[in-house]
Amino acid sequence: MPADADEPLRTDGERLQKVLAAAGVASRRASEILIDAGRVTVNGSVVREQGTRVDPATDLVAVDGVPVQIDTSRRYVMLNKPTGIVTSLKDDRGRPDLTRFTDRFEERLFNVGRLDTDTSGLLLLTNDGDLAHVLAHPSFGVEKTYVALVTGRVAPRTLATLTAGIELEDGPIAADRARLMPGGSRSDATLLEVTLHSGRNRIVRRMLESVGHPVQELVRRRFGPLPLGALPLGATRDLTKDELGALLALARAAAPERG
Known part of the structure; x- marks a missing residue:
């Protein structure tokens, strides 16, 4: 009005x-x-x-x-996380952590959600706690898309099983979408794309192992409206205005209306 x-x-x-x-x-x-x-x-x-x-x-x-975003103290950075990096700002076991990337910025940035140490790909860094809460909390259902190289040839019925739902030790889970990547199927390995909104620990790896196709390599290619694109491994960049607008729209739609 x-x-x-x-x-x-x-x-x-x-x-x-x-x-x-x-x-x-x-x-x-x-x-x-x-x-x-x-x-x-x-x-x-x-x-x-x-x-x-x-x-x-x-x-x-x-x-x-x-x-x-009119608060210019807020910063939003995309990182293409390499494998071998712990998704933490301090690791009690002395393993390589995110500070090698966050130390590049004046702001005190932290990660939104997590990626396994042996998983690479898109990780969002920010100092916006409200937005981070919405994006990371499972109840808000932010979609994540992964590309996985798995052992064996994946049959179409296996993709249907993933989207229909399977039972894991910590409860049922279903992928939102699962598809073979064009030209990604061989006799001994398959490249596939899996999209889901769960934030459970190592969920993609556990799902694929449960259907008989252990993961060899895993990359997160999309987080909500953000595509990883051609960002090099280990590189960072600020979000574009369009990307930030899409991210803020997602967060504001999930948050309670302002009184």
Whole structure:
């Protein structure tokens, strides 16, 4: 709903066009044009008043319906984690950990969820605790996609078994999707893609072993709306504005509505 024209403007916070410019949405002048056009919302309400002030730490801002992170103290980094790295900021056994990557940044970043030491691929690093909670908590059902090289030739009926559901020692589990990768089937090994939203420990490896195809190599290629793409192994990069917008949309949809 549009903001009430008779409602007094808040006097604390920062001007909306200034925080939009700082967030990299557009220049300050271009941000004013976006506001005039009714393309900016604050906490779900359209804002057209140029004097509007917002609190970057608490207010939810979107442009054309796409969420914008206006708190510039927040950082979101994608890592292509190599195997052999423990998903921890300190390992009590002295094994290589994530600090070799997080130490590259001024912010104190931490990992969202985990990847097994012998699994490589997409890991999100951030200092946004609220977003990390939504993305990592199993109740929110964020999808993860893995590519696995497994022993043996995987039959179509095995893929159907994975999606229909199997029983493990800690309860039933089903993949959301499972498919053979094009050209990835040999007599002694198969390359397949598995998508699921469970965050249970070593779940992909345990599922595939239970159907008779132990994992030789495992890579996470997608986390929610984020694709790993061509990011080199061991490299990091900040999320693009589009990726961050998709991630924030996912988190805000899962979180309780603002009162």
